[in-house]
Amino acid sequence: MNPFLRAMWSGLIFLSLLPLAVSAVSPVQERADRFLKLANAGYQALYRVNSEAQWLAVTDVTPEHDAAVAATGKAYAAFNGNPALITEARDLLTHEKELTPLSVRQLKQLLLNAAEGPMTNPDLVAKRVEAETKQASILNSFEFKLNGQKITANEIDNKLEKSTDLEERKAVWKASKESGPALKPDLVVLRDLRNGVAREMKYPDYFSLEVASYGMTTDEMLKMLDDWMATLRPLYLQLHTWAKYRLAEKYHQPVPKKIPAHWINNRWAQEWPDLVEAANIDKYFEGRSADWIIKTAEQFYTGLGFSPLPESFWKRSDLYPLPSDSKRKKNTHASCWHIDLENDIRSLQSIEPNARWFFTAHHELGHGYYFKAYTRPEVPYLLRTGAAPGFHEGVGELISLASSQVPYLQSRGILPKDFKPDMNAFLLDDALARAIPFIYFSCGTMPHWEADIYAHNLPADQWNARWWKYVSDMQGVEPPSARGEEWCDAATKTHINDTPAYYYNYAFATVFKFQLHDYIARKILHQPPQSCNYADNKEVGTWLNNILKKGSTEDWRKVLKEATGEDISTRAMAEYFKPLQSWLEEQNKGRQIGWE
Numbered sequence: 342m343n344p345f346l347r348a349m350w351s352g353l354i355f356l357s358l359l360p361l362a363v364s365a366v367s368p369v370q371e372r373a374d375r376f377l378k379l380a381n382a383g384y385q386a387l388y389r390v391n392s393e394a395q396w397l398a399v400t401d402v403t404p405e406h407d408a409a410v411a412a413t414g415k416a417y418a419a420f421n422g423n424p425a426l427i428t429e430a431r432d433l434l435t436h437e438k439e440l441t442p443l444s445v446r447q448l449k450q451l452l453l454n455a456a457e458g459p460m461t462n463p464d465l466v467a468k469r470v471e472a473e474t475k476q477a478s479i480l481n482s483f484e485f486k487l488n489g490q491k492i493t494a495n496e497i498d499n500k501l502e503k504s505t506d507l508e509e510r511k512a513v514w515k516a517s518k519e520s521g522p523a524l525k526p527d528l529v530v531l532r533d534l535r536n537g538v539a540r541e542m543k544y545p546d547y548f549s550l551e552v553a554s555y556g557m558t559t560d561e562m563l564k565m566l567d568d569w570m571a572t573l574r575p576l577y578l579q580l581h582t583w584a585k586y587r588l589a590e591k592y593h594q595p596v597p598k599k600i601p602a603h604w605i606n607n608r609w610a611q612e613w614p615d616l617v618e619a620a621n622i623d624k625y626f627e628g629r630s631a632d633w634i635i636k637t638a639e640q641f642y643t644g645l646g647f648s649p650l651p652e653s654f655w656k657r658s659d660l661y662p663l664p665s666d667s668k669r670k671k672n673t674h675a676s677c678w679h680i681d682l683e684n685d686i687r688s689l690q691s692i693e694p695n696a697r698w699f700f701t702a703h704h705e706l707g708h709g710y711y712f713k714a715y716t717r718p719e720v721p722y723l724l725r726t727g728a729a730p731g732f733h734e735g736v737g738e739l740i741s742l743a744s745s746q747v748p749y750l751q752s753r754g755i756l757p758k759d760f761k762p763d764m765n766a767f768l769l770d771d772a773l774a775r776a777i778p779f780i781y782f783s784c785g786t787m788p789h790w791e792a793d794i795y796a797h798n799l800p801a802d803q804w805n806a807r808w809w810k811y812v813s814d815m816q817g818v819e820p821p822s823a824r825g826e827e828w829c830d831a832a833t834k835t836h837i838n839d840t841p842a843y844y845y846n847y848a849f850a851t852v853f854k855f856q857l858h859d860y861i862a863r864k865i866l867h868q869p870p871q872s873c874n875y876a877d878n879k880e881v882g883t884w885l886n887n888i889l890k891k892g893s894t895e896d897w898r899k900v901l902k903e904a905t906g907e908d909i910s911t912r913a914m915a916e917y918f919k920p921l922q923s924w925l926e927e928q929n930k931g932r933q934i935g936w937e
């Protein structure tokens with residue numbers, strides 16, 4: 342046959358096979374496609390209405406805005422937790438093998454979403470929405486007072502950063518714990534309501550529902566966190582010892598066994614910043630503007646090849662502290678929002694020109710750039726989220742780590758070109774301020790306490806004692822004076838109230854960021870991870886974008902393995918800080934290590 346005829350024939354054969362190919366989509370897949378088209382559309386529409394209302398309520402706390410959130414929260418659940426949706430998704434999943442992996446992932450995500458407000462029990466859902474709204478309102482409008490005078494969260498943090506007067510520090514620290522008693526009553530109610538919605542969908546408790554995003558049980562998650570703490574323990578004990586000697590010297594006090602909480606600059610002792618003089622870069626932020634902070638953070642991402650944030654980001658975000666005479670009240674903890682799961686991205690912050698907000702701004706834009714990367718037609722709305730929640734937290738953390746590298750800071754003119762860094766000091770500061778003590782808060786105190794209240798039903802009259810037991814045993818930190826059950830110090834941490842059973846995601850993010858950073862430094866930049874510069878490197882951007890643009894369309898373990906060749910582990914983190922161990926052992930010679 343001549344080639345022309347052959348081509349004709351094969352074309353005809355192909356065409357005649359086409360109807361067969363189309364009908365090769367199984368009836369159950371067709372049914373799933375139709376269902377998911379509707380489910381995605383409804384999800385996006387209600388997500389947007391609910392986020393808009395929540396945004397208004399957190400940026401301007403008023404009874405009217407709270408009422409709107411309660412209404413949209415119920416509407417959101419009315420759709421996402423609708424029994425008809427739950428039944429259809431479950432039924433389709435009984436045919437899992439006949440469905441595409443993308444359909445299966447969407448159906449599973451839909452069921453996780455439904456479990457936040459299952460309308461098989463509308464009364465329970467309504468109570469939860471109302472209690473969540475009330476708690477957020479108390480949290481977001483709480484006024485801290487120091488000696489009878491109003492003090493903002495930024496002022497608390499700034500005082501803890503600067504003051505060397507232990508009496509003043511103690512008063513500020515205590516002022517920061519005043520919100521606990523105001524938040525406890527509703528948290529007690531919320532514990533049962535959150536557990537209630539999870540149980541409605543056959544999860545043992547709310548903590549188990551949240552860790553299900555990783556395909557893990559509560560015990561598996563806690564074991565992974567405990568293993569991470571165990572591998573890093575020798576380094577932590579050395580750092581703890583070094584820090585308490587350093588602090589005792591600073592405050593002219595005898596060396597304690599455990600570190601008093603008000604000696605540390607962070608309100609929860611979650612990070613230990615500003616302990617290393619030679620690595621303190623605060624002065625290089627003086628005289629800069631808050632606007633410069635956020636623009637410099639954006640420039641990190643655009644330098645990697647990501648496009649600028651949309652115009653609407655700059656119009657609609659709420660980035661700066663309120664003037665002291667403002668009548669408006671807003672949440673003071675940083676966050677980033679994907680309002681419509683499309684291009685309406687906003688951030689809520691209270692940026693001041695200092696190193697703390699510099700790193701926070703980089704973190705928040707990590708969320709923003711993740712949103713942007715997976716906002717594309719190939720990613721259905723239900724999967725426009727991180728491969729795991731810890732991936733979302735990890736991206737900004739990675740860029741914060743990258744933005745703290747000395748060669749980067751020099752290349753951007755933040756540190757002078759002739760700056761001669763003491764590399765050991767910078768590494769020590771990285772460990773204290775961004776990594777190691779944080780592991781004992783984020784793997785230890787926070788998730789263990791939350792697992793106790795949700796999964797192990799800890800009675801509410803033991804909450805504060807349990808909190809301090811974990812702070813003491815796991816972090817080696819103690820309160821300045823006894824903290825009875827009239828306090829609820831856990832509830833002073835934002836996430837306990839408005840992002841429950843979530844904090845281990847920051848632990849995951851910390852471990853994960855060192856793995857990504859290690860890969861980027863060694864395999865792409867060919868520079869030492871402890872001293873490298875990502876600035877304007879498009880290869881780094883492309884590599885990162887490949888992870889981000891997937892959203893949650895693939896299993897997180899596969900995404901991590903394909904990107905780095907590794908499973909999740911503290912290997913990269915331990916190697917990054919390896920040079921410190923022997924230095925610390927030398928410094929701590931003759932000192933009693935640890936607190937037991």
Ligand code: X8Z
Nearest residue numbers: 611674675676677701704847
């Ligand atoms: O809450 C945050 C972000 C918002 S997603 C600012 N972080 C944790 C915290 O502040 O406790 C970032 C790292 C730890």
Ligand code: ZN
Nearest residue numbers: 704708733734
């Ligand atoms: Zn975050």
